Amino acid sequence: xxxxxxxPGPLSVPEGAIVSLNCxxxxxxxxxxxxxxxxxxxxxxxxxxxxxxxxxxxxxxxxQVDKSSKYISLFIRDSQPSDSATYLCAMSADAGNMLTFGGxxxxxxxx
Amino acid sequence: xxxxxxxxxxxxxxxxxxxxxxxxxHLGHNAMYWYKQSAKKPLELMFVYNFKEQTENNSVPSRFSxxxxxxxxxFLHLHTLQPEDSALYLCASSQAGSGYEQYxxxxxxxxxx
Numbered sequence: 001x002x003x004x005x006x007x008p009g010p011l012s013v014p015e016g017a018i019v020s021l022n023c024x025x026x027x028x029x030x031x032x033x034x035x036x037x038x039x040x041x042x043x044x045x046x047x048x049x050x051x052x053x054x055x056x057x058x059x060x061x062x063x064q065v066d067k068s069s070k071y072i073s074l075f076i077r078d079s080q081p082s083d084s085a086t087y088l089c090a091m092s093a094d095a096g097n098m099l100t101f102g103g104x105x106x107x108x109x110x111x
Numbered sequence: 112x113x114x115x116x117x118x119x120x121x122x123x124x125x126x127x128x129x130x131x132x133x134x135x136x137h138l139g140h141n142a143m144y145w146y147k148q149s150a151k152k153p154l155e156l157m158f159v160y161n162f163k164e165q166t167e168n169n170s171v172p173s174r175f176s177x178x179x180x181x182x183x184x185x186f187l188h189l190h191t192l193q194p195e196d197s198a199l200y201l202c203a204s205s206q207a208g209s210g211y212e213q214y215x216x217x218x219x220x221x222x223x224x
Contacts, residue, residue: 004153032211043115043201043215044154051211088154097142097167097210101154 003027006089006102015111019076023089023102026070030091030100033065035074038086038104047074047087079109114138115216117202123222126192132219134185134202140214142207143185145177148199148218160185161207192223 006023013019021035032051036044050056053067062075072091076083086104114137124130136143145157159167160179174196176188185202199220203213 002153008151034211036215041217041220043117043203043217046212046214049211090154092211095208095211097144097159097161097205097207098156099154099210099213103151103153 002103003100004089004091004102006105008103008105010106010108012108012110013079015079015081015109017079017109019079019083019107019109021074021076021087021089021105021107023072023091024070025072025091025100027091027093027100028067028070029093030067031094032092033063033072034090034092034099035061035063036088036090038088040085044088076107079107081109081111083107084109115202115204115214117200117216117219119219120217121220121222123224124189124192125224126194128192129188129190131189132187132200132202132221134187134216136183136185136202136204136214136216138204138214140204140206141182142205142210143179143182144203144205144213145175145185145187146201146203146215148201150198154201158187189221192221194223197221197223 034049035047038044064073089102158177178186199218202216205213
């Protein structure tokens with residue numbers, strides 16, 4: 001079993017839809033949860049990070065962490081074609097250097 | 112522009128060649144990382160440097176040799192690679208102790224022939 005599971009997609013939605021991206025994990029020691037966006041031929045770009053459980057909002061993006069279910073989500077409201085990218089979740093047990101990544105979900109937002 | 116640059120962006124090398132990848136960060140960070148990204152696989156951490164000292168080697172074969180001369184520069188020296196080493200090599204940086212906030216460069220697309 002992989003430590004972090006993420007559906008590879010592709011996920012195709014119409015412009016303006018609400019998008020839900022998810023990851024499950026098995027290591028209960030994870031405390032930091034990150035979402036990265038990676039455009040084709042580019043490096044990953046940090047979108048947001050959350051510590052422990054709860055929600056965090058940044059513009060059209062909302063990150064949710066449910067540690068009891070070992071499940072994290074990223075919601076994108078009013079999705080735009082420019083949101084088309086691969087979204088990577090990442091997690092770590094402490095504030096140190098070791099991140100464990102999911103395999104990424106490819107999102108396509110169609111005009 | 113993420114503040115982390117990598118050169119070259121593309122590299123084709125034979126299995127007997129020696130080449131080096133370069134990474135430079137302009138963010139004032141003191142931790143730097145090398146990752147390997149292969150198709151259909153999660154990002155794999157290769158090496159971590161904190162304050163120029165290597166603190167993590169994730170069982171990487173010796174044909175990959177990192178070098179960190181200062182907190183702003185990181186190199187990955189390559190020799191006698193295998194075709195399965197073809198991948199996107201990504202450099203990242205962060206403040207030491209804030210590894211949850213890593214910033215990535217654009218990567219070097221490496222093809223081993």
